Structures are given as C-alpha cells and as structure tokens.
Amino acid sequence: MYFSATGTTEKVVCGIAKKLWENIGLKEEKEHINIIDFTLLQERQKTVEFSKDDILIIGVPVYAGRVPNVLTKYLKSIIGNGALAISVVVYGNRNYDDALIELKDILEWDGFRVIAGAAFIGEHAFSNTLAKNRPDQKDMELVSYFADKIYNKVYKKIIDGNEIETVFVKGIKPYRKYYMPKDEKGNAIDIRRVQPKTKDSCINCKLCARICPMGSIDFQDVTRLNGICIKCCACIKKCPVGAKYFDYIGYLKHKHELEIKFECRREPEIFW
Numbered sequence: 001m002y003f004s005a006t007g008t009t010e011k012v013v014c015g016i017a018k019k020l021w022e023n024i025g026l027k028e029e030k031e032h033i034n035i036i037d038f039t040l041l042q043e044r045q046k047t048v049e050f051s052k053d054d055i056l057i058i059g060v061p062v063y064a065g066r067v068p069n070v071l072t073k074y075l076k077s078i079i080g081n082g083a084l085a086i087s088v089v090v091y092g093n094r095n096y097d098d099a100l101i102e103l104k105d106i107l108e109w110d111g112f113r114v115i116a117g118a119a120f121i122g123e124h125a126f127s128n129t130l131a132k133n134r135p136d137q138k139d140m141e142l143v144s145y146f147a148d149k150i151y152n153k154v155y156k157k158i159i160d161g162n163e164i165e166t167v168f169v170k171g172i173k174p175y176r177k178y179y180m181p182k183d184e185k186g187n188a189i190d191i192r193r194v195q196p197k198t199k200d201s202c203i204n205c206k207l208c209a210r211i212c213p214m215g216s217i218d219f220q221d222v223t224r225l226n227g228i229c230i231k232c233c234a235c236i237k238k239c240p241v242g243a244k245y246f247d248y249i250g251y252l253k254h255k256h257e258l259e260i261k262f263e264c265r266r267e268p269e270i271f272w
C-alpha cells in the first residue's frame with residue numbers, strides 16, 4: 001500500500017514487495033499480491049482489512065517531518081487483525097524527523113505487528129535538483145537488501161516456531177511539531193494557503209485534475225481549485241507542458257533554501 005503523489009514512495013514500496021515475493025518464491029504473483037495505491041481520494045474511501053497471515057508493506061512520503069496529516073484518518077481506518085507490517089517513509093533529503101515512528105504507531109493502533117521499518121530518500125517534490133532522480137540504483141540495492149533481511153527474519157522465526165519480534169525505529173515521542181520553514185528573520189513561512197497557478201500554455205488535457213490526491217482541481221476549469229492544496233506537486237511535476245507552478249515568494253525562498261542547505265546526499269536507514 002502506498003500514497004505517492006510524485007512516484008518515489010511507489011518505487012520503494014513496490015521494490016521491497018517485488019524482492020520479498022521473489023525470495024518467498026511466489027510464481028503466480030497476482031494470486032498473492034494485492035497493490036493498493038491510496039494516492040487518490042476515491043481509494044481512501046474504501047475499507048481495507050487484513051488477516052493474521054498477511055504481510056503489509058506500507059509507504060507514505062514525509063510531509064513537514066511527519067506522516068501527511070491528511071492521511072491520518074484513512075491510515076487509522078485500516079484493520080490489521082494481527083497481520084505483520086513493514087512501515088516505510090520516503091523523504092526529500094532534509095529529514096524524516098518523527099514520520100517513521102508515527103507511521104509505526106498508527107499501524108500498531110490498527111492492530112498490526114510492525115516487524116521492520118525504513119526511511120528512504122526520494123527526489124524532493126518541491127524541486128528538480130534536490131535528491132534528483134532518487135531513489136536511484138544505490139537506493140534500490142538497499143531496497144533489495146532490506147527485503148532480504150525481512151525475509152530472513154520472518155522465515156527463520158516461522159521455521160523455529162517463535163513469535164516474530166516487533167521493531168524499534170528512530171523518532172521522538174511525543175512527536176515534534178510539524179516542521180515549519182522560516183525566513184531570514186526567523187519568522188515562520190506558512191505555505192498552507194499557497195495554491196498552484198496555471199500558465200496560458202495549458203492544453204486542458206485534465207491530467208492534473210485526474211491525479212490531484214485531494215480531488216481539488218476543477219475538472220471543467222483546471223485553473224480553479226475546489227478544495228485544499230497539500231503542495232504535493234503532482235500537478236506541477238506531471239504536467240506534460242509544465243503549465244502548473246507556484247509563485248508565492250515564501251514558498252520559492254523555502255525551496256531555494258532547501259536546495260542549498262540539504263544538497264549533501266543522505267543515505268536511507270533501515271530497521272529490522
């Protein structure tokens with residue numbers, strides 16, 4: 001299961017699932033694997049329930065150092081019934097702060113047994129240069145290694161007949177506040193009300209309206225918003241003619257600051 005507005009979380013979660021099912025030796029993958037992409041609003045209106053024999057691999061991007069708050073209600077509605085879970089967060093090379101521990105806590109609240117966790121890095125949604133093209137080949141090698149570790153942990157315990165241990169992941173409780181960017185004078189830059197604009201070059205293909213995770217872009221008039229914008233940047237990064245953009249000065253400064261301050265490559269962290 002994943003939420004992935006710009007595709008990086010999807011790549012990591014599907015990479016782990018693919019390697020895990022290769023290790024298990026599943027041939028007819030469709031019989032055993034169920035992919036739930038809950039990026040779109042209509043998918044988040046369905047109920048999802050697991051059984052004790054399932055393994056869930058679930059990933060969300062890090063927004064403001066936490067699990068995206070618009071997803072909390074949906075994530076808390078998943079019914080675990082004692083299934084095993086692997087929690088994954090993907091962040092844009094700044095930090096994942098308390099997102100991984102928060103996701104693990106939500107899964108436990110749902111009734112899952114969380115046996116592994118990971119924080120991977122994906123190209124930052126705001127930028128075309130920060131963590132560019134990640135997860136890359138090196139990241140995907142670690143994805144495979146992580147899947148091997150999960151396989152060994154589960155397989156060995158099943159053979160030995162022991163309970164599979166739950167995992168400790170990095171993070172602080174109580175969780176820190178949502179990360180808020182600051183201007184040069186130290187004042188908070190609030191980008192919550194910022195909305196994307198549309199250039200005249202828009203070809204009205206409606207892709208942005210179809211992929212908006214909040215269903216907020218008006219289908220009849222794609223320059224209008226009918227709901228909230230979470231700044232996921234799906235409409236910006238996926239527009240075939242580059243017609244969507246943000247021009248709010250505080251947002252642009254924050255993006256520029258991130259690109260400079262967090263230029264140095266960070267590496268994924270895995271826990272099992």
Ligand SMILES: Cc1cc2nc3c(=O)[nH]c(=O)nc-3n(C[C@H](O)[C@H](O)[C@H](O)COP(=O)(O)O)c2cc1C
Nearest residue numbers: 005006007008009061064065092094095122124125
């Ligand atoms: C609203 C918003 C807030 C974000 N906050 C953070 C953050 O706190 N730390 C960080 O390193 N990356 C942050 N990012 C970057 C995303 O975590 C990163 O781009 C991720 O790869 C996006 O996942 P996706 O491609 O699956 O949508 C943020 C992105 C958005 C859209």
